[in-house]
Amino acid sequence: MSKTTKTIAAGLAATALTTFGAAAETWDMPMAYSATNFHSATGAEFAACVTAGTGGDLEIVTHPGGSLFAGGEIKRAIQTGQVNIGERLLSGHQNENALFGFDSIPFLATSFEDSEKLWDAAKGPLTELLAEQNLHLLYAVPWPAQGLYFNKEINSVADMAGLKFRSYNNATARLAELSGMLPVQIEAAEISQAFATGVAESMVSSGSTGYDRQVWESLTHFYEVDAWLPRNYVLVNAEAWNGLEEGTQNVINGCATLAEYAGDWRSVQYTDFTLTELAKNGMFVGPAGDGLTAELKEFGVTMTNEWLENTGDAGQAIVDAFNAD
Ligand code: PCA
Numbered sequence: 001m002s003k004t005t006k007t008i009a010a011g012l013a014a015t016a017l018t019t020f021g022a023a024a025e026t027w028d029m030p031m032a033y034s035a036t037n038f039h040s041a042t043g044a045e046f047a048a049c050v051t052a053g054t055g056g057d058l059e060i061v062t063h064p065g066g067s068l069f070a071g072g073e074i075k076r077a078i079q080t081g082q083v084n085i086g087e088r089l090l091s092g093h094q095n096e097n098a099l100f101g102f103d104s105i106p107f108l109a110t111s112f113e114d115s116e117k118l119w120d121a122a123k124g125p126l127t128e129l130l131a132e133q134n135l136h137l138l139y140a141v142p143w144p145a146q147g148l149y150f151n152k153e154i155n156s157v158a159d160m161a162g163l164k165f166r167s168y169n170n171a172t173a174r175l176a177e178l179s180g181m182l183p184v185q186i187e188a189a190e191i192s193q194a195f196a197t198g199v200a201e202s203m204v205s206s207g208s209t210g211y212d213r214q215v216w217e218s219l220t221h222f223y224e225v226d227a228w229l230p231r232n233y234v235l236v237n238a239e240a241w242n243g244l245e246e247g248t249q250n251v252i253n254g255c256a257t258l259a260e261y262a263g264d265w266r267s268v269q270y271t272d273f274t275l276t277e278l279a280k281n282g283m284f285v286g287p288a289g290d291g292l293t294a295e296l297k298e299f300g301v302t303m304t305n306e307w308l309e310n311t312g313d314a315g316q317a318i319v320d321a322f323n324a325d
Pocket of ligand 1: 089143144146168187188204205206207208209230
């Protein structure tokens with residue numbers, strides 16, 4: 001390049017920067033669940049929306065299936081700025097702060113409608129708690145209602161004794177303990193193998209995860225217990241968020257609102273679809289018997305009380321606001 005060409009090129013580059021704002025940036029977005037899962041599909045659309053909406057100034061690239069960070073590592077990765085954005089099941093961090101488990105209390109909110117009400121009650125305190133941890137909340141989407149998977153017919157808690165139970169947070173591990181099962185924490189991305197090799201023989205989850213991981217290859221029964229609807233949360237490193245121009249923040253907020261709406265809708269649609277698929281692939285799919293249901297509801301009372309003891313006034317305020325609505 002001649003000196004004159006170089007000067008012109010530098011001038012053009014400077015004009016491009018002033019015209020289009022800051023230089024383009026890429027944010028990697030780790031997600032724990034398989035690419036075909038509805039949360040991951042929603043996240044991919046959210047990322048494309050931000051990339052298009054900012055004219056490519058901010059490109060978000062999703063990494064589903066735990067390929068960049070496993071589920072359990074995602075929250076810390078965002079907090080510490082290893083990545084600027086990611087999706088995480090926050091109830092997996094109940095041991096850090098019991099409030100994170102508000103969405104995994106058995107039989108408190110058991111329908112999409114109640115899950116929304118509970119979220120309305122919890123959103124304020126949860127957003128504050130996240131802010132204290134250098135995290136900015138963008139959107140949250142519920143999983144379908146949680147039911148019980150087994151490799152045999154189960155009619156009572158006594159039938160569950162000694163089973164190896166795959167857990168994904170404290171509440172699921174506690175449910176296993178109360179039922180006399182042996183909890184083993186395993187990421188959703190790893191469960192097909194865990195069931196195939198006998199490391200786990202049962203779990204509580206949605207039809208969605210059973211379908212995503214084709215659990216009919218190892219398991220036989222799904223009981224629609226409708227125990228709770230845990231949420232996935234899309235979080236941004238607060239410093240990265242605060243460093244964005246207002247216009248970029250506005251685009252992200254718009255895309256997040258769309259994503260939450262689309263995700264909620266997909267979760268509802270996915271419920272029937274995935275339960276039908278489990279049955280088509282040979283599994284028993286149906287409600288738990290009355291005896292088992294009654295026993296599980298007692299565990300629900302115990303676990304609600306334990307959660308309220310652990311969270312004190314903050315937890316009580318959420319439950320009260322939920323009940324008052
Ligand atoms: N699937 C996730 C969490 C809740 C759900 O339905 C899992 O099993 O890991």
